[in-house]
Amino acid sequence: MAKYKQECIFGIRAVIEAIQQEKEIDKVMLKQGVRGELFQQLFSLIRERNIPFQYVPEDVFKPFADRNHQGVLAEISPVPYQDLTEVLDGVEAAGRVPFVLILDRVTDVRNFGAIVRSAECAGVDVVIIPNKNSAKISSDALKTSAGALYHVPVCRVLNLKRVVRELKFQRGIRVYAATEKAEKFYTGADLTLPTAIIMGSEDKGIDEELINIATDCIKIPQKGQIESLNVSAAAAVLLFEVVRQRG
Secondary structure, three states, X not given: OOOOOOOEEXXXXXXXXXXXXXXXXXXXXXXOOOOOHHHHHHHHHHHHOOOOEEEEOHHHHHHHOXXXXXXXXXXXXXXXXXXXXXXXXXXXXXXXXXXXXXXEOOOOHHHHHHHHHHHHHHOOOEEEEEOOOOOOOOHHHHHHOXXXXXXXXXXXXXXXXXXXXXXXXXXXXXXXXXOOOOOEEXXXXXXXXXXXXXXXXXXXXXXXXXXXXXOXXXXXXXXXXXXXXXXXXXXXXXXXXXXXXXX
């Protein structure tokens, strides 16, 4: 049974109100079989605002039997997501060389938190995650990040491929995909220029289309018998190479 450690809102009207008040909603849980006019109003709003949602069995709602949940539960993010355009415009206005981290399908909250902790220490300007198939800013992620999630802007985007194209072609940012398929070691890339690094999930890696869009692919040399590093460890290695090169 699911355990919810972050703030939740229960009930159809309450969730509608939260959406209209532009609360940072991570995901809406909908009990299978819920119907009615008010529910349809909520569902239309969820689709209109591109809020992630999931149909779940009734068991998920059993811990909340004392709440008037009406088969609807919304998880509220403890940290607001940022607007990517505003963040990057601010970086450019401040005269900084953009340093962007993109996480593709990294769903483990502890890995996510650990990566953001390294990102904050390395001076990353923004962490970009997809709207779906990504870890969310939960209490576990906050704890693992040692509070870094309060300091590093996190942007959640609908279309990661489109965003990577915009970074590369409109912003002039060199996008490096970290993959064992690469021929070039990470130390051979010029990371003093505007840089974005894509890290993928440990089981699936980076989406092939993103690899094709990237400026180049880089890898970390390895001598052991295990196939790959933990994604948070690999991210730390690459992020601090940017720090080293930029002095």
